[in-house]
Amino acid sequence: MKKICYNISGGFCMNKIELLSPVGDWDCLLAAVQNGADSVYFGSTLFNARASANNFDVPTLKKAIQYCKLRNVRTFLTLNILIKNSEFNDAINLAQKAYEFGIDALIVQDLGLARYLIKNFPDMPIHGSTQMSIHNLEGVLELQDLGFKRVVLARELPLNEIQYICKNSKIEIETFIHGALCISYSGQCLFSSIIGGRSGNRGKCAGPCRLPYELLNHNNVSNKETTMDKGYLLSPKDLCTLDYLPQLIDAGVKCFKIEGRLKSPEYVATVTRIYRKYIDKILNKEDYIVEDSDMKQLLQIFNRGGFSSGHLSDSPNKNLIFKERPNNIGLFLGNISKFSSNKGHITLTLNEDLAIGDTIYTEKEDSKYTVSELMQKTLNLTHAKAGTRVTIGRMKGNISVGDKVYKLNSKELLNTARLSYTNCENKKININANVIVKKRIPISISVNYNNSVISVSSDVVPIPAINSPITSERIIKQICKTSNTPFNFKTVNVQLDDGLFIPNISVLNELRRNLLLKLQEHILAESARTSNFGLNNITLPYNILKSEKNNNKKISILLRNINSDTDYSILDFKNISSLYIPLKCFVNKKLEKTLVFLSDKVNTYVYLPSVIKNNYKNIIKKYLEDIIQKYKIKGFVISNLSNLKFLEGYKSNFEIIGNSSLNIFNNYSIKECAEYGINKVTLSRELSKTELEDILKYNLDIDTELIVYGTLPIMSCNYCFLGKSNMCYPECKRLCSDDNSYYLKDRLGFKFRIVSDNIQSITSIFNSKILSISPKTFNVSSVRIDILDENVTTINKIIETVKSGKSFEGKEYTSGRLEEEK
Structure with a gap:
């Protein structure tokens, strides 16, 4: 047993702590509710991030919401995937039905869908899904300003950053406390999508992170490769936070979320029961001792080589991955x-x-x-x-x-x-009853529920007793027989005249049944809503077709790396309209002359990363003004909603370009970006040819860009595959700074480049193939060429090919996701 000393600060209202459990089918719903969940989350058969779960159709969705309402359990519907233009009406229709059924909140990823719901269903809380990649205070504040009620934080946050966010925001904060972890930031993983056509952002992840890989060191001088490690190198252990619950509560977290909508009802029951036990220990101010037997039950029900505390600790990388086996080991x-x-x-x-x-x-x-x-x-x-x-x-x-x-x-x-959940009722609503048994009037019973009086009467009038008058104790005993109902009589007040007899005691049973039935009807009626919203109100924000095609697309270049020894003067500047350069390059003083030259030659934009940790925030604050003064900066490329907060003082004087990592998937999201003051959006890399054309056929009030070439990232990980310490110098060997290249090789022989950011300890994994698509089909304002480490001569050849409307052919190239999704 492990005793944890804690002292919860008095500023946080602990009785509002919420335990949120996963539901993948009806038995899981019973398991969660009957084992103490305060709330549950589940998906419908459409538009949720666990498409392979046994999700609820519309009638079952209504039944599930009603089941929970009668047990004072809140319900959240997951609408947490990216939505196509063609799906928007159906998504709103589903949201409206859930709203009318009495759903307590919707969990949403798609920015356009979220904002549409906030505007049109203002009394329905919207929760920002972890798929939105919100990982810092600025992102949380952005969602708060946009009208979200709650945000589910990225799982990569350490405890001190969670505490900082809770302290400095008003929005509700939700964190995961148990279950499977993704190695990539959620919403930023395109691995399954790009290599197999099954998108995690569309609820169809095939789990390539649970497959075996080799870690290769490629010596760029000798051209030799050596194997550094092998196994299930992308497969994290499951998260367990029993040791951190007191600190998370003290940090101000509102809701504790258990992952597992693909798990069994027995899993849901066991994990919910144990976390309910320890949350209650804290709420009741008991000694917090994690018992070995409880930890063993959690391990027995499911574990991948033990548990980890995820990213909560100071050095999570040391215990994050279990490379021996990707599934339950028992x-x-x-x-x-x-x-x-x-x-x-x-x-x-x-x-x-x-x-x-x-x-x-x-x-x-x-x-x-x-x-x-x-x-x-x-x-x-x-x-x-x-x-x-x-x-x-x-x-x-x-x-x-x-x-x-x-x-x-x-x-x-x-x-x-x-x-624990079969044919039983453990989750009950406490009620207080008043029973009236008086002379010459029918027997009646009533309860006061949420300031409404619910009452029923019998036709039976008590008669004078001959031998054994009825007692208050007997009445209370009969009334309290509620074992097969979701109610519990906490108190029963009996107004009883002396010397009365009830001819048939079953009258009390019938009164109780009728009362509880009427109470159920009242609760369900009270929770249901009516909506005046009609689907005929839904119109695309852009519905005027373009009259002509843009045959003279501008070309943007992203240089992921800048080398001070490279002669950039031979770059084909006449065909480059914009140059995107990562912020980290501007911080490097060795690159100053090169950056001055480049920014003088072409419109230059500072490219912000999709992940900005606390230490990087300080770099932005320290260097941003200096960069603007020193170089000719045209604007910024933002890769996460949080970037908008960093640039609040600059939006009026500089152009803002939304990166593909914003996951822009429909016209509604484009419209939202335009309203935020974004000047150009880069469309999602997961859109098919048909879906792109469906967006681009309309006149938009904002420019659009499409990535047409590049070795592109498919994962962003808060994990260092090379050092495994999650700490930069001097804690690790800084292999990320040497001249070698590193790869993950899969079982088919494909090699995925690893590039580490030693400022933030963020690792990007790049696709094994180079994207190359013809730009002439798509009616965008500009196309982007993404350069990882190609030389200037090669870059010029790429520009020439793109300018001519052609693409590269060969087994090393891919057209990405232009085909329809699987």
Whole structure:
């Protein structure tokens, strides 16, 4: 057991802490509610980030909301994917139905959809999904200004930054506390989308981060490659924050979110029950001791090589990844000391309890075994304690002495979980009743619920008693029989005249049933809403078709790296309209002369990163004014909504270009960007040819840009694959600063470039293929060429190809996501 000392500050209202549980199907809903969730989140069959879950159709959605309303549990609907123009009406229709059913909030990723809902359904709270990549105070304040009620923070934030955000914002803050972690910032991962056509931003992630990779060191001098590491190098352990709950509460977090809409009901039940227990310990000001048995149950129900605290600690990288196996490993049971292949017997000394019906597996064998034969010498057992030397029968396959054995499932734990939500009512609304049993009037009962009096009367009038008059105690006993209902009579006040008799005691039962039925109807009627909004009110913000095609597109160049030794004077400036240069280059004094030359030759924009940590915020504040004074800066490229806050004082004098990482997917999002003062938007890299044409066929009041060439990033990770310390010099070897190149090689032989940012300890993973598409099909204002490390001669050839409306062909190139999604 681990005792954690804590002292919750008095400024935060602890009784408002919310435990939010995942729901992927109806049994998961029961599991979450009956095990103590304050709120649940689930998706419909459309527009949610877990498309493979058994999501709710519209009738079941209504039923789920009503089930929760009757148990005082809040419901959140996930509309947390990017929405196409063609889907917008259906998305609003679904939101409207949920609104009328009484949903408590919508969780949204798409900027255009979120703002549309905020404007048209002002009394329906909108929560910013973690897919919006909100990772600093500036991003939180931006959503606050836009009318969001709550923001789900990126999982990459350490505890001190969460505390800083809570302290300096008024919006509700939600954080994940348990479950699967993504190695990339959510919303910034295009891995599954680009290599397989299944987009995480569309709810269809195929999980390439759970596949094996090799980490390669490519020596650029000798041209030799060496393998530095191998395994499931992108697969994080699951998050567990039991040790951090007191600090997170003290930080001011409003809502604690459990991940797991693809998990089993037993998982939801177990994890919800345990976190409910420890949140209540804090609320009740009890000693906070994390019991070994609870931690073991969490590990048993699901773990990937143990748990990590995610990014909450000061050095999360050291314990973030489990490279041996990407899925549930269960609990280590022991090593095989004896194996009889003829009998199918393995012998081992147990590290954990084991029982008939438990599921086990051995490390080299893919098959799982349900324990059906358990022996201690010649004695058959139904259960064996840890420390017992046992023989397990009916085992076969690739098994050897010394192999590790794991207990994947505990029959007892699964049964306990199922019993917690099957045919039972643990989650009840407390009510206070008033029963009137008086002479010459019908018996009646009433409750006061939310300042409304609900009452029912019987036709029965009590009569004078001959022998045994009815007592208040007997009345209370009958009225309080609510075991199969979602209500509990906290108090029952009985107004009883002396000497009365009720001819049939079942009258009280009928009164109770009628009262609770009427109360249910009242609660559901109270929670339902009416909407005057009609789908015929939805019109595209731009609906006038363009009269002509732009055949003279401007060309923008992003130079991800600047080299002071490179002769940029031979660059084809006459065909370049804009040059984007990362902020980090302007900070490097060695590049000053080169940057002066470039900014004198062409319109130059400071390119801000999609992730800006606290240390980088200080760099921006320190250098931004100096950069503007020293160089001819035309404007800025923003890669995250938070960037708008950093540039509040500059928007009127400089052009603002929205990057593709803003995930602009529809005309509504474009319109919002125009209203924010953004001058140009770069369209999402995940739009198909048809979807791009559907956006670009209209006259827009803002310029558009499309990336047509480049080795492009597909992940942004708060993780250093090279140093694994998450700390820059002198804590690591600074391999990111040497002249070698580093790659992740997948099982098919494709190599994905790793580029580390040693200022922020952010790693970008780049696609194995180069994007190259013909720009002439698309009616955009400008096209972008993204340069990672090509030389100037190559850059000029790329410009010539793009200018001519052509693309490069070959196995090293890709057309990206122009084909329709899978």
